Each structure stands twice: as structure tokens, then as C-alpha cells.
Amino acid sequence: MSEPHRHPQVPHVTLDAVARTAGVSPATASRALNGTTRVRDELLRRVRAAADELGYIPNAHAQALASASNNTVGVICHDVADPYFAAIASGIMASAAERGVLVMLASTFRAPEREIAYLSMLRAQRARAVLLIGSGFQDPAWERALDAELTPYLRGGGRVAVVSRHRSLRVDTVLPENRAGAAALARALLALGHRQFGVLSGPGRLTTVADRLAGFRQGLAEAGVRLADGRVVEGAFTRDGGYEAASELLRRGPRPTCVFAVTDVMAVGALAAFRDHGLRVPEDISLAGFDDIPLVRELTPPLTTVALPLTGMGRAALDLALREPRGPRSRVERIVGEVRVRASTAAVG
Amino acid sequence: MSEPHRHPQVPHVTLDAVARTAGVSPATASRALNGTTRVRDELLRRVRAAADELGYIPNAHAQALASASNNTVGVICHDVADPYFAAIASGIMASAAERGVLVMLASTFRAPEREIAYLSMLRAQRARAVLLIGSGFQDPAWERALDAELTPYLRGGGRVAVVSRHRSLRVDTVLPENRAGAAALARALLALGHRQFGVLSGPGRLTTVADRLAGFRQGLAEAGVRLADGRVVEGAFTRDGGYEAASELLRRGPRPTCVFAVTDVMAVGALAAFRDHGLRVPEDISLAGFDDIPLVRELTPPLTTVALPLTGMGRAALDLALREPRGPRSRVERIVGEVRVRASTAAVG
DNA sequence: GCGCTTTCTGAAAGCGATTTCCCGGCCTGA
DNA sequence: TCAGGCCGGGAAATCGCTTTCAGAAAGCGC
Numbered sequence: 052m053s054e055p056h057r058h059p060q061v062p063h064v065t066l067d068a069v070a071r072t073a074g075v076s077p078a079t080a081s082r083a084l085n086g087t088t089r090v091r092d093e094l095l096r097r098v099r100a101a102a103d104e105l106g107y108i109p110n111a112h113a114q115a116l117a118s119a120s121n122n123t124v125g126v127i128c129h130d131v132a133d134p135y136f137a138a139i140a141s142g143i144m145a146s147a148a149e150r151g152v153l154v155m156l157a158s159t160f161r162a163p164e165r166e167i168a169y170l171s172m173l174r175a176q177r178a179r180a181v182l183l184i185g186s187g188f189q190d191p192a193w194e195r196a197l198d199a200e201l202t203p204y205l206r207g208g209g210r211v212a213v214v215s216r217h218r219s220l221r222v223d224t225v226l227p228e229n230r231a232g233a234a235a236l237a238r239a240l241l242a243l244g245h246r247q248f249g250v251l252s253g254p255g256r257l258t259t260v261a262d263r264l265a266g267f268r269q270g271l272a273e274a275g276v277r278l279a280d281g282r283v284v285e286g287a288f289t290r291d292g293g294y295e296a297a298s299e300l301l302r303r304g305p306r307p308t309c310v311f312a313v314t315d316v317m318a319v320g321a322l323a324a325f326r327d328h329g330l331r332v333p334e335d336i337s338l339a340g341f342d343d344i345p346l347v348r349e350l351t352p353p354l355t356t357v358a359l360p361l362t363g364m365g366r367a368a369l370d371l372a373l374r375e376p377r378g379p380r381s382r383v384e385r386i387v388g389e390v391r392v393r394a395s396t397a398a399v400g
Numbered sequence: 401m402s403e404p405h406r407h408p409q410v411p412h413v414t415l416d417a418v419a420r421t422a423g424v425s426p427a428t429a430s431r432a433l434n435g436t437t438r439v440r441d442e443l444l445r446r447v448r449a450a451a452d453e454l455g456y457i458p459n460a461h462a463q464a465l466a467s468a469s470n471n472t473v474g475v476i477c478h479d480v481a482d483p484y485f486a487a488i489a490s491g492i493m494a495s496a497a498e499r500g501v502l503v504m505l506a507s508t509f510r511a512p513e514r515e516i517a518y519l520s521m522l523r524a525q526r527a528r529a530v531l532l533i534g535s536g537f538q539d540p541a542w543e544r545a546l547d548a549e550l551t552p553y554l555r556g557g558g559r560v561a562v563v564s565r566h567r568s569l570r571v572d573t574v575l576p577e578n579r580a581g582a583a584a585l586a587r588a589l590l591a592l593g594h595r596q597f598g599v600l601s602g603p604g605r606l607t608t609v610a611d612r613l614a615g616f617r618q619g620l621a622e623a624g625v626r627l628a629d630g631r632v633v634e635g636a637f638t639r640d641g642g643y644e645a646a647s648e649l650l651r652r653g654p655r656p657t658c659v660f661a662v663t664d665v666m667a668v669g670a671l672a673a674f675r676d677h678g679l680r681v682p683e684d685i686s687l688a689g690f691d692d693i694p695l696v697r698e699l700t701p702p703l704t705t706v707a708l709p710l711t712g713m714g715r716a717a718l719d720l721a722l723r724e725p726r727g728p729r730s731r732v733e734r735i736v737g738e739v740r741v742r743a744s745t746a747a748v749g
Numbered sequence: 750g751c752g753c754t755t756t757c758t759g760a761a762a763g764c765g766a767t768t769t770c771c772c773g774g775c776c777t778g779a
Numbered sequence: 780t781c782a783g784g785c786c787g788g789g790a791a792a793t794c795g796c797t798t799t800c801a802g803a804a805a806g807c808g809c
Binding site: 060061062063106108109110111112113114115116121122123130131132134137138140141144145148153154155156157158160165169171172173174175176177203206207208290319322323345346349350351362 | 409410411412455457458459460461462463464465470471472479480481483486487489490493494497502503504505506507509514518520521522523524525526552555556557639668671672694695698699700711
Binding site: 089 | 757759763764766
């Protein structure tokens with residue numbers, strides 16, 4: 052009878068083992084492998100040879116513990132499946148790859164308690180930096196809880212950067228010029244002759260939403276056009292949220308000639324809703340979004356939007372967080388969006 | 401004159417500090433916080449109180465070192481910005497969130513050496529499991545290097561699962577039934593009356609590509625339809641790759657009545673290419689893809705495709721890798737795709 | 750040839766937890 | 780009442796590495 056199948060669980064190769072087969076002390080082995088100090092050439096060769104003969108892989112935990120350094124950063128976003136976050140995350144990954152840092156990515160799925168939980172885990176991991184992507188949560192209690200997590204982390208030497216989010220704490224920030232962008236978009240839409248607008252807005256009092264809405268209003272106001280409150284419909288920051296909001300807007304009537312969705316993702320839903328209501332875009336109704344996520348170029352018609360350099364913003368956030376020397380002041384990188392007029396908006400009449 | 405701004409760099413709160421303020425030994429503090437052993441209720445309360453008074457956050461590295469356990473898993477994919485990977489990653493994240501594990505996510509940007517490098521880093525981190533998402537690299541040398549990295553990891557007790565990828569090693573696998581799916585798609589297209597096909601295929605000899613191609617051919621063959629080699633154009637696994645391949649296919653003429661792109665992402669590019677060449681889909685040419693990434697439902701026309709439960713596959717991969725007890729045999733979870741006929745394919749006149 | 754740097758190397762002390770190991774009470778049964 | 784268990788808690792070893800600290804060897808000027 053044969054033994055039950057075994058999992059031999061070979062122990063890991065340690066630095067001591069490497070040192071022993073190389074015939075040097077662990078101290079020397081460490082120095083040789085890390086290049087911390089000059090080591091006699093022969094010993095260096097011997098250590099290296101031993102290391103890859105044994106297939107030595109340093110234990111990152113031991114390294115982190117001993118040296119109080121660490122090669123990981125954390126990223127917290129709402130959902131990687133959302134193209135907006137995916138694009139930003141991709142930029143972060145690119146920068147991380149160049150720096151040789153490992154990224155711990157967490158999706159909150161829009162649950163504030165998860166954001167806090169993850170932050171705590173990242174603190175436990177002693178992540179060099181934490182990036183918070185996307186708007187925060189409306190509830191001031193959660194924001195306070197977040198700050199309570201963030202403050203000691205910062206004091207402990209952690210770096211924090213946020214993207215598209217306002218913080219009360221002084222942390223590095225990558226911030227789209229939402230107001231200006233939306234205002235510019237409004238002007239572009241006005242230039243097409245539109246006067247009757249509708250807006251699909253995001254949830255609650257997210258600053259991103261508030262800014263884009265305010266900017267849009269301001270752009271209209273410059274031309275003396277007013278946006279009635281009834282013309283603004285709130286929805287979730289998702290494709291389906293956009294669909295619902297657009298449907299609601301149509302239900303409310305009278306139908307605007309042009310609709311602005313505060314994010315492209317919502318605009319995607321809106322486009323579907325309009326179609327399902329038998330409306331042609333842009334002939335019957337124009338539609339514009341914000342962000343310029345890659346997929347909107349593939350829509351029919353391609354979406355007019357305010358383009359944000361999403362992957363660049365991701366890069367910038369990590370670069371900001373990990374910059375050396377660490378400046379005394381936190382930095383704010385302002386990103387100006389660029390209006391891209393595409394076929395989803397047409398001139399009226 | 402004021403001091404230059406300082407970064408006081410407060411030291412971390414350690415378990416010893418907690419133990420001291422609670423008036424117990426570190427051993428007891430550890431036991432109290434982890435619930436490893438019964439601890440007298442009063443001590444337990446004192447320790448807990450001390451811990452959150454001081455804002456104690458355990459050092460995950462010390463924990464990992466001491467207990468040889470670890471709460472992180474690694475995921476290696478090609479690019480999170482690709483909706484295919486984003487969807488899978490989202491499923492992984494969801495499962496990870498429930499389990500309280502932290503995910504280290506790495507994008508190779510399709511560079512094989514980066515895949516190896518990341519795997520090595522994840523080994524150093526002693527990740528409990530590593531998930532490899534998406535097809536491997538053609539080069540057998542790289543695959544060998546990968547196995548050389550994987551083998552000791554497995555021996556060391558690491559878990560590995562792969563998604564949409566064939567491994568020579570015995571690792572858990574989530575594998576779409578590419579052949580069957582493509583064959584089913586072929587039958588559906590034949591049922592629409594198509595006989596002249598073109599295929600936009602992926603790079604080199606990726607098994608995913610080979611299987612889908614073979615399945616498609618087989619499905620056609622059952623009806624006595626042959627697909628000439630000249631009707632198969634290779635392109636990169638990207639939107640632009642699809643665009644190029646589609647353009648090349650048209651250039652080669654005579655134009656097929658129906659085109660199958662081996663991935664939806666490529667199909668998106670193909671759709672744009674057809675449009676740019678003045679062709680209407682599906683009136684002039686039908687188009688089908690594979691994967692059913694969310695965005696294809698938003699296209700005009702919505703894309704006929706073979707639907708894969710992408711986020712479910714991500715979940716399954718993590719669940720497979722972390723299942724307890726660890727079975728002696730590796731498991732293969734076969735995913736059957738479901739043909740979804742949408743408006744991008746029409747019956748031929 | 751002698752003292753004094755400079756270089757290189759090894760011994761040993763941490764880093765911050767977990768986990769034996771062990772001991773002192775207290776409970777139980779005879 | 781006493782031996783034997785059980786239970787809770789402290790001391791100390793341990794995880795695998797980095798980094799002082801100090802010593803040995805080598806180089807140098809006088």
C-alpha cells in the first residue's frame with residue numbers, strides 16, 4: 052500500500068544556508084547580495100553562486116522587519132472593473148513596475164467600512180504609501196474615521212496620495228479641474244446652440260459631482276442660461292445608475308436637447324436609455340460625459356466628453372507619493388481636462 | 401526664525417507597549433488579541449482597552465515571520481486596463497474581500513521577464529497563493545523559467561492557480577471551454593446562413609487562440625465549410641490589434657460575410673475598422689467575438705459573442721487556490737461559454 | 750619598523766510578533 | 780487530605796534578516 056499523497060513542504064532556503072555553503076558569515080552574505088558595503092570579489096562570487104545554486108529568495112518579511120523598509124504600496128479604489136479606476140490603476144502599475152514596487156490593490160465596492168478596513172490592513176503591512184482613488188464617502192462620520200486611520204499612518208512616516216478626492220488632511224493630491232472642465236464643456240455645448248439642458252448627476256454631495264455640476268452651471272450662466280433643479284437627476288456612479296437617471300429625466304419631461312452626464316460611465320447607461328426610449332443620439336438628443344474613458348470612443352456615436360489623462364493621473368499619484376526627498380509641504384497636481392467634441396452632440400435646429 | 405518643518409516620524413506602537421500599559425506579558429497580550437487561547441476576561445478587556453487606546457496596529461511582517469502565516473495573495477495579469485482582466489480581477493477582489501486577504505496585483509504589460517520578476521517578488525513576500533491570469537508566453541524558454549520559479553514555490557507550500565492558461569505543472573486551473581465555445585458559435589453563425597468566414601486571431605501559438613480557432617474550424621467543418629488559412633489574420637490581443645487585423649483581412653479580399661474575432665477586445669477594434677472602411681455591421685458584414693466583456697453590450701450593434709462568467713472565473717480561481725483542505729490533486733474547473741447572438745450578426749440574404 | 754588609517758569580515762544585537770515550555774493555582778476524585 | 784489534571788499566564792526561544800560594533804588584516808607615511 053502506498054503512502055497517502057504527501058506535500059513535503061520543503062523549508063525555505065535562508066540566508067544562513069547561503070552563508071554556510073558559501074563559507075562566510077550571514078552578515079557578509081547579506082552585504083554581498085545587497086551591495087550595501089564592498090565585499091571582496093571572491094567572496095561576492097561565492098555568495099552569489101551559493102545563492103542561486105540553492106535558489107535563495109530572501110524573505111521580504113524578515114527584510115522589512117529588520118530594515119524597517121518596505122517595497123510595497125497600497126491602492127484603494129472602488130472597483131477595478133470600472134474602466135475609470137482600471138485606467139488609473141494601470142498608470143499606477145506602470146510606475147510601480149519601473150520602481151520595482153509591489154502594489155496591493157483593494158476594491159471597496161463602495162462600502163466605506165471596507166475602505167477603513169483596507170487602510171488598516173495596509174498600515175499593518177507597513178506599506179510605503181497608500182493611494183486613495185476616487186471620491187470619498189458622503190458621511191462625515193466615515194471621513195472622520197478615515198482621518199483617524201490616516202493621521203497616525205502619516206505620523207509614522209507613511210505617504211498618502213489621493214486622486215480625484217478632497218482631503219481635509221494635508222496629503223498629496225491629483226485633482227482634475229472639474230469645475231473648469233465642466234464649464235468648458237458647457238460652453239462647447241452652448242456653441243452648438245443648445246439651451247435646454249439636463250444633467251445626470253452622481254450620488255449625494257460628492258465633491259467631484261458638486262464641482263462638475265457647479266462648473267457646468269457656471270458655464271451656462273455665463274451665457275445667461277439657467278439650469279432648473281428639476282433638470283438635474285441623481286443616479287449611482289454606474290452604467291445602470293446612468294440608465295435609471297436618464298429614464299427618470301425623460302419621464303419628467305419636457306425633453307432637453309442636450310444631456311450632460313457627470314461621468315462617462317453614467318453616459319454609457321444614458322445612451323442605452325435614450326435608445327430604448329426610441330431617441331436618436333444626437334439627432335433627437337445630444338449627450339456628453341466626463342473623463343474620456345477609452346470605451347466611449349467605441350460607442351455609436353462616440354461620446355463628447357472632457358478628456359482626463361487617467362493613466363497619467365495614476366502615475367502622477369504614485370510619483371507624488373514616493374518622491375524623494377519628501378517635501379515638507381503636500382503637493383496638489385491640478386489636471387486640466389480637455390473638451391473633446393465628438394458625434395454624440397450635434398448642433399440644434 | 402522657526403525650525404525647518406519637521407517630520408517627527410513617531411515610532412510604531414508595538415505589542416510590548418500594549419502589554420506594558422495593560423500590565424501583562426506580551427505573550428498574554430498576543431493571546432488576548434488573537435484569541436488563540438482563553439484569557440481571563442479582565443485581562444482580555446485590559447489588553448483590548450490598551451490596544452485601542454494606543455492605536456495598536458500589529459506589524460504584519462513580524463506576524464508573518466513569527467507565525468509563518470500570511471494573509472496575502474498575488475495576482476499577475478497582463479494589464480488591468482484591459483476589460484477582460486479587469487473583470488476577472490474584480491471577481492478575485494470580491495472573494496478576497498470576503499476572506500480578508502490582501503491582493504498584490506501586478507501587470508506585466510505583456511513582458512515575460514516581468515512575469516518572472518513579479519513571481520519572484522511574490523515568492524519573497526511569501527504570498528499564500530499566486531494567480532496567473534491569461535495566456536502564457538509563446539517562448540518555451542520563458543515558460544521553463546516560469547516553471548523553475550513555480551516549482552520551488554509549490555514545494556514550499558505555495559498555492560498556484562491559473563485562469564485561461566495551460567500549465568505543464570499540476571496547478572489548479574480555471575479553463576474556459578474554448579474549443580466547444582467557438583464551435584458552438586460557429587454553428588450559430590452557420591445557422592444564420594453564413595458560409596464565407598474570416599477570423600481575426602491572436603498572437604502566435606497561444607493555446608487560447610489555438611483552441612478557439614480549432615473549435616471554430618471544427619464547428620464549420622461539421623457543416624462541410626472550410627476556412628482557408630488566408631482567411632485567418634493574426635493580430636495583437638488589443639483593440640488596435642483587432643483594428644489592424646480587420647483592415648488586413650479586408651485588404652486581402654474577397655470579403656467574408658462574417659468575421660470571428662477570437663476576443664471581444666479585438667472585435668471592438670474590428671468594428672471600428674469595418675466602419676472606417678464604409679461597411680455596415682451587420683448588413684454588409686457580420687461580426688462576432690468571444691468573452692462577453694461588459695462593454696460589448698454597449699456597442700452599436702451589440703456584439704454577438706460567447707459569454708464567459710469572467711468575474712465568476714476570478715472568484716473560482718481564488719477559491720480553488722485557497723480551498724481547505726488542500727487536496728492532493730490539482731483541480732481543473734471547466735467553464736462553458738454560452739453563445740449570445742446579438743445584433744452584430746445577421747442572417748445572410 | 751612603528752603607529753595610524755582604511756577595508757573587510759564576523760559576532761551579536763535587534764526588528765516585533767508567535768509559540769513553545771514551564772510553573773503555580775485550582776478543581777476533581779478517591 | 781493528597782495525587783493528578785487542567786487552565787491561565789510569564790519567560791524565553793524563535794522566525795530570517797539587517798546593521799551596529801569591534802577586531803583583524805592590510806596599506807601608508809615617516
